[in-house]
Amino acid sequence: xxxxxxxxxxxxxxxxxxxxxxxxxxxxxxxxxxxxxxxxxxxxxxxxxxxxxxxxxxxxxxxxxxxxxxxxxxxxxxxxxxxxxxxxxxxxxxxxxxxxxxxxxxxxxxxxxxxxxxxxxxxxxxxxxxxxxxxxxxxxxxxxxxxxxxxxxxxxxxxxxxxxxxxxxxxxxxxxxxxxxxxxxxxxxxxxxxxxxxxxxxxxxxxxxxxxxxxxxxxxxxxxxxxxxxxxxxxxxxxxxxxxxxxxxx
Amino acid sequence: xxxxxxxxxxxxxxxxxxxxxxxxxxxxxxxxxxxxxxxxxxxxxxxxxxxxxxxxxxxxxxxxxxxxxxxxxxxxxxxxxxxxxxxxxxxxxxxxxxxxxxxxxxxxxxxxxxxxxxxxxxxxxxxxxxxxxxxxxxxxxxxxxxxxxxxxxxxxxxxxxxxxxxxxxxxxxxxxxxxxxxxxxxxxxxxxxxxxxxxxxxxxxxxxxxxxxxxxxxxxxxxxxxxxxxxxxxxxxxxxxxxxxxxxxxxxxxxxxxxxxxxxxxxxxxxxxxxxxxxxxxxxxxxxxxxxxxxxxxxxxxxxxxxxxxxxxxxxxxxxxxxxxxxxxxxxxxxxxxxxxxxxxxxxxxxxxxxxxxxxxxxxxxxxxxxxxxxxxxxxxxxxxxxxxxxxxxxxxxxxxxxx
Numbered sequence: 001x002x003x004x005x006x007x008x009x010x011x012x013x014x015x016x017x018x019x020x021x022x023x024x025x026x027x028x029x030x031x032x033x034x035x036x037x038x039x040x041x042x043x044x045x046x047x048x049x050x051x052x053x054x055x056x057x058x059x060x061x062x063x064x065x066x067x068x069x070x071x072x073x074x075x076x077x078x079x080x081x082x083x084x085x086x087x088x089x090x091x092x093x094x095x096x097x098x099x100x101x102x103x104x105x106x107x108x109x110x111x112x113x114x115x116x117x118x119x120x121x122x123x124x125x126x127x128x129x130x131x132x133x134x135x136x137x138x139x140x141x142x143x144x145x146x147x148x149x150x151x152x153x154x155x156x157x158x159x160x161x162x163x164x165x166x167x168x169x170x171x172x173x174x175x176x177x178x179x180x181x182x183x184x185x186x187x188x189x190x191x192x193x194x195x196x197x198x199x200x201x202x203x204x205x206x207x208x209x210x211x212x213x214x215x216x217x218x219x220x221x222x223x224x225x226x227x228x229x230x231x232x233x234x235x236x237x238x239x240x241x242x243x244x245x246x247x248x249x250x
Numbered sequence: 251x252x253x254x255x256x257x258x259x260x261x262x263x264x265x266x267x268x269x270x271x272x273x274x275x276x277x278x279x280x281x282x283x284x285x286x287x288x289x290x291x292x293x294x295x296x297x298x299x300x301x302x303x304x305x306x307x308x309x310x311x312x313x314x315x316x317x318x319x320x321x322x323x324x325x326x327x328x329x330x331x332x333x334x335x336x337x338x339x340x341x342x343x344x345x346x347x348x349x350x351x352x353x354x355x356x357x358x359x360x361x362x363x364x365x366x367x368x369x370x371x372x373x374x375x376x377x378x379x380x381x382x383x384x385x386x387x388x389x390x391x392x393x394x395x396x397x398x399x400x401x402x403x404x405x406x407x408x409x410x411x412x413x414x415x416x417x418x419x420x421x422x423x424x425x426x427x428x429x430x431x432x433x434x435x436x437x438x439x440x441x442x443x444x445x446x447x448x449x450x451x452x453x454x455x456x457x458x459x460x461x462x463x464x465x466x467x468x469x470x471x472x473x474x475x476x477x478x479x480x481x482x483x484x485x486x487x488x489x490x491x492x493x494x495x496x497x498x499x500x501x502x503x504x505x506x507x508x509x510x511x512x513x514x515x516x517x518x519x520x521x522x523x524x525x526x527x528x529x530x531x532x533x534x535x536x537x538x539x540x541x542x543x544x545x546x547x548x549x550x551x552x553x554x555x556x557x558x559x560x561x562x563x564x565x566x567x568x569x570x571x572x573x574x575x576x577x578x579x580x581x582x583x584x585x586x587x588x589x590x591x592x593x594x595x596x597x598x599x600x601x602x603x604x605x606x607x608x609x610x611x612x613x614x615x616x617x618x619x620x621x622x623x624x625x626x627x628x629x630x631x632x633x634x635x636x637x638x639x640x641x642x643x644x645x646x647x648x649x650x651x652x653x654x
Contacts, residue, residue, distance in 0.1 A: 002455070002457065003477055004477075004484050009485070
């Protein structure tokens with residue numbers, strides 16, 4: 001179903017009753033990423049999953065958004081639905097929104113769940129900021145002849161060095177740069193809510209060491225490592241993940 | 251060999267669906283038919299027109315950077331010209347032109363519009379092609395325009411005694427100026443209600459509202475009706491609010507023909523949700539190229555002989571009342587207890603031509619597109635018999651006593 005939030009049509013799913021869990025998906029993903037755990041959790045909770053602006057069936061942001069814009073959006077969404085979530089669950093980029101939202105006290109909940117969350121890659125953050133500048137510079141440089149003749153391949157090379165997500169971000173590329181340059185270690189330190197961290201041991205996108213780092217930064221956190229699982233651990237082991245979440249919330 | 255332009259894309263929320271319809275089955279079947287030189291004409295979301303044969307392959311549009319690749323192409327222009335055509339059945343006058351120092355042009359004999367929604371299926375494109383004097387496949391400008399406006403369509407069908415669900419409608423301006431009067435009209439309808447943007451297809455922006463406050467719903471919705479109206483007004487400036495039908499069975503019937511009509515099989519979408527919405531129609535088909543969702547449909551619908559006959563009779567009547575030609579699909583709601591059939595809307599370009607249904611009805615993709623092309627030529631030929639010229643002396647009289 002759809003709702004209008006600050007002039008944007010937003011697709012979301014709302015099922016079940018009881019304590020409310022709001023689920024936020026990752027970059028270039030959509031609410032269906034939670035298919036495997038959504039229905040199972042909706043038997044005990046009211047579960048709401050959102051297509052974030054720019055993804056799935058939701059309108060794209062009118063300009064390049066920052067992480068703060070996404071946090072404000074989630075706040076406005078919950079206000080319009082008149083709900084006070086008991087928990088936020090974020091996967092990857094969705095985890096960034098939860099970490100920053102809770103740390104800045106814009107988003108309020110009793111507990112949070114971070115699944116393969118992004119935001120505390122020690123090496124990558126520095127690399128990302130540098131490459132973000134390089135990408136912007138490269139975009140300008142590649143428009144000047146004779147470089148413009150190789151514009152596409154120059155841009156592709158640059159973007160590949162940042163990460164393939166940027167090249168695929170298309171209209172959201174500015175937003176992507178805004179998002180990746182922010183390190184959330186300081187935010188993580190501010191979080192005192194009971195936090196469940198779920199990680200696949202074979203996660204290549206946000207490796208387990210990032211989960212361990214979050215575990216050490218968030219004082220009241222529990223880390224659940226799923227052996228053999230990758231970045232989309234909630235899709236690979238839905239029954240196991242919904243069981244862990246259910247236990248954590250009860 | 252006839253040169254045919256398949257026009258798709260466009261400034262519509264159904265842009266992507268249009269790309270699928272153009273390729274599956276239209277372009278694929280036209281190429282397979284072997285007697286067409288197929289030129290894909292793609293209208294980008296910003297309204298720019300492009301044509302390049304590499305766009306005959308759907309894979310082109312699956313590239314993440316296809317818009318950047320397109321931006322390097324020369325935009326194509328349309329030239330209207332009433333010179334001779336290579337197609338003997340026509341005196342068509344449309345040429346694709348790529349301007350430049352070395353300009354290139356391709357004369358088009360027939361156009362196959364493959365556009366859903368605004369600026370395409372709504373008659374706009376058909377008006378342009380009519381001005382160009384080129385034959386085109388599918389419904390004409392008037393029937394397309396009437397069918398695309400759900401409110402206007404209901405008004406026309408009501409006049410002809412076609413059974414319709416009770417409804418009311420309003421414009422964005424009315425809502426802004428006199429919300430109370432709109433709410434009063436809506437309050438006369440019985441819940442559940444369907445709130446629909448008047449001009450959009452593929453169920454985009456449609457909300458089912460079970461109660462005014464939404465409190466009766468589980469989970470509760472934010473001010474149910476008001477939220478639904480807000481969503482619909484986000485997409486359109488004319489809104490239809492329609493009563494739901496009890497004991498509901500939804501069915502649809504694809505029809506082809508100009509004067510003599512052929513129906514496909516009555517099809518029942520087996521959606522699990524409240525709405526056979528955009529996702530239900532296009533996202534869960536599973537099989538690549540299935541287009542409209544064949545996996546979740548019952549074909550033929552198991553609704554009994556009487557209801558099937560009613561649907562077919564009513565479908566043909568609606569097709570004729572609106573003046574459809576070529577192809578259209580009529581959607582129905584059935585009260586399965588009262589055995590009453592209501593017409594809900596007409597689609598003048600069914601997604602992917604509903605080729606999955608035609609296939610079950612014994613019409614292959616190649617046969618379907620070939621017949622549609624023939625119907626376009628026949629209609630164009632028939633219209634040549636209509637005299638649009640009228641000799642008058644009125645200009646000579648300007649300045650005479652009557653005009654003083």
